Amino acid sequence: MSEIFDADTGDIRRRTLTNGQVLGFIAGFWMRRRGLLAAAIGLMLASVAFDLAMPWAARGLVDAVAAPRHAGGMGLVWSAWALFVAMNLGFAVCRNSSFRFWNPLAARNMEEMVNEAFARVQSFSSDWHANNFAGSTVRKVSRAMWGYDQASDAVICWIGPAILVLVGLSVSMLVRWPIVGAFSLSVVALYIGSNVALVQFYVRKANLQSIALDSRIGGALADAISANPTVKGFGAEGREQARLAAVSNAWQRAALNTWTRFLNVWALQNVLLIVLLSGxxxxxxxxxxxxxxxxxxxxxxxxSFLIMSGYLRTVGENVRMMQRGLDDAEDVASFMRQAPQVLDQAAANDFIPGDGEIVFDRVTFRYQGQAEALYQGFSLAIVPGERVALVGATGSGKSTFVKLIQRLYDIEAGQIRIDGQDIAQVTQGSLRRAIAVVPQDPALFHRSVAENIGYARPGATREEIVLAARRARAHDFIQRLPQGYDTLVGERGVKLSGGERQRVAIARAFLADAPILVLDEATSSLDVETEREVQTATEGLMRGRTTIVIAHRLSTIRHADRILVFQAGRVVEEGSHGELVAMGGAYARLNAVAEGTV
Known part of the structure; x- marks a missing residue:
């Protein structure tokens, strides 16, 4: 295994897959359409047969022309000419026809590869996405599709037929003139062997590094462009340009090194072609x-030389093209071998929403790479319709609680039950559709306002979307937008203010109509007047639902049925606001700080 530059971490890492494994991954797509594959290969083999016959047809034509006129007459000459033309015509027809089967096979396989790669990336955990640049991942998935195209064309359409023709012509010469055939086979073997060896051991490491840096360019661009308001806010355009310039300069040096090595291999190929011609x-x-x-x-x-030289050049170019394609497809091939961190069980049923009862039964959980478990034998019950607020310092376990009920992570021991159903035994999608989450900083799609609200319930009517927006106190500002509900909100909702994004997220939660609601300081981005309106709307949203509020401002949770004070993965205090203040413990101290009495 060789070492390559990792675009996401900036480190050198060991490659995970061999050329054979990546090629096996690609070949799996070929076998999905065996009929198209067989037709394409059959016609390519027929074109190879015509190519092998061409030198013999040329030999017969020249001998017929060189013979005395009385030896066979013009009929023999014209017959030889017709055979020579037929060989060329047969080659052209078979070769062209083979691509009429190969192209639809390639197009459908490329479509499936990018769709399946996207689905696999979607299935990876929140931690995986947090540790990988989104821009780099996008670049890897889209590049793999073209890597498939390059590698497949190289192997099936070019290298395979080329080797058959080269070996076939050399063997035919070996039979007729042993010394000529032996010379031809030797040069062909040297040419192909040196190409494969040089590309594998001389070019490949440089090529992998330039590919990784290409992914890093995508990551750097996405990182800076998606955070453009922050860049502008600090007047940091020059810094970001310099940062990207450093990455692109590293790519430029790596790419130039790769291209120079390819040129060196090409120079050797030309020398061997001249040796073959002269020999x-x-x-x-x-x-x-x-x-x-x-x-x-x-x-x-x-x-024979003219045909062989063309095929040898084809082999040289396509060995390089195959290697580029395999390198481009390697990341996705690796993704497809990597199991999602949280998997639905084979016999998992859909979650059946109920009244919203939540039970943690002796749950043990630790984050990957942590020596100590955050939750150790943790037990807690939330009754249907209860409004529970979670407070505590950063890292105390509040957000983890919400992530675990959504099954964004699997637990080590114990059981989490919602409405009597073990969440490990149900499908993740059906579970999460029963939990509406309004985050502190909602991310919207670069789609219309209506599409963003309607995302909570596919198939929702415009009337239902508008009703949800009215309940979230969002309808008035939406009506003032240039195209109203059809206004595109920009990437991550950048065209809207923080308060407007928050109200769209609340409207989405209204439309979801889920039995469990999670509010992560959902009014923190709103001005005082709008906050008051949205809190009124939120009261309506919470009615009849089990509600979990992650609280950063204690003023928003005074009316919670129960407040849980988290500390190092444990609930150290619980009760109503008044009860906890009267206890004079951790919550009372937090409340005193919030009210400015200490």
Whole structure:
């Protein structure tokens, strides 16, 4: 395994897959359409047969023309000419026809590869996405599709037929003129062997580094462009330009090194082609001078060289193209071998929404790479319709609680039950559709306002979307937008203010109508007047639902049925606001700080 530059971490890492494994991954797509594959390969093999016959047809034509006119008459000459033309025509027809089967196979496989790669990336955990640049991942998925195209074309359409023709012509010469055939086979073997060895051991490491840096360019661009308001806010355009310039300069140096190595390999290939030309023609002229070869035999040698040189160049170019394609497809091939961190069980049923009861039963959980478990034998019950607020310092376990009920992570021990159903035994999608989350900083799609609200319930009517917006106190500002509900909100909702994005997220939660609601300081981005309106709307949203509020401002949770004070993965205090203040413990101290009495 070679070492390559990792675009996401900036480190050197070991490659995970061999060329054979990546090629096996690609071949799996070929076998999905065996009929198209068989037709394409069959026609390519027929074109190879015509190509192998061409030098012999040329030899027959030259011998017929060189023979005395009385030997066979013009009929023999025209017959030889017709055969020569037929071989060329047969080659062209078969070759062209083969691509009429190959192209639809390739297009459908490329479509499936990008769709399946996207689905696999979607299935990876929140941690995986947090540790990988979104821009780099996008670049890897889209590049793999074209890597498939390059590698597949190289192997099936070019290298395979080329080797058959090269070996076939060399063997036919070996049978007729052993010394010529042996020379041809030696040069062909040296040419192909040196190409494969040089590309694998001389070019590949440089190529992998330039590919990784290409992914890093995508990551750097996405990172800076998606955070453009922050860049502008600090007047940091120059810094970001310099940062990207450093990455692109590293790519430029790596790419130039790769291209130079490819040129060096190409130079060696040209030397070997000249050796083949001079050797084949020289040997046949030498045999002709001894009376052991005819003028047609010399024409055979020259025609064979012209065909072989074309195929040898094809082999040289396509060995490089195949390697590029395999390298481009490697990341996605690796993704497809990597199991999602949280998997639905084979016999998992859909979650059946109920009244919203939540039970943590002796749950043990630790984040990957942490020595100590955050939750150790943690138990807690939330009754249907209860409004529970979670407070505590950063890292105390509040957000983890919400992530675990959504099953964004699997637990080590114990059980989490919602409405009596073990969430590990139900499908993740059906579970999460029963939990509406309004985050502190909602991310919207670069789609219309209506599409963003309607995302909560596919198939929702415009009337239902507008009703949800009215309940979230969002309808008035939406009506003032240039195209109203059809206004595009920009990437991550950048065209809207923080408060407007928050109200769209609340409208989405209204439309979801889920039995469990999670509010992560959902009014923190709103001005005082709008906050008051949205809190009224939120009261309506919470009615009849089990509600979990992650609280950063204690003023928003005074009316919670129960407040849980988290500390290092444990609930150290619980009760109503008044009860906890009266206890004079951790919550009372937090409340005193919030009210400015200490």
């Amino acid at each position: 084949l023609s020289g040997l046949l002229v030498w045999l002709w001078s001894k009376g052991e070869a005819s003028a047609g035999d010399v024409a055979f040698a020259i025609t």
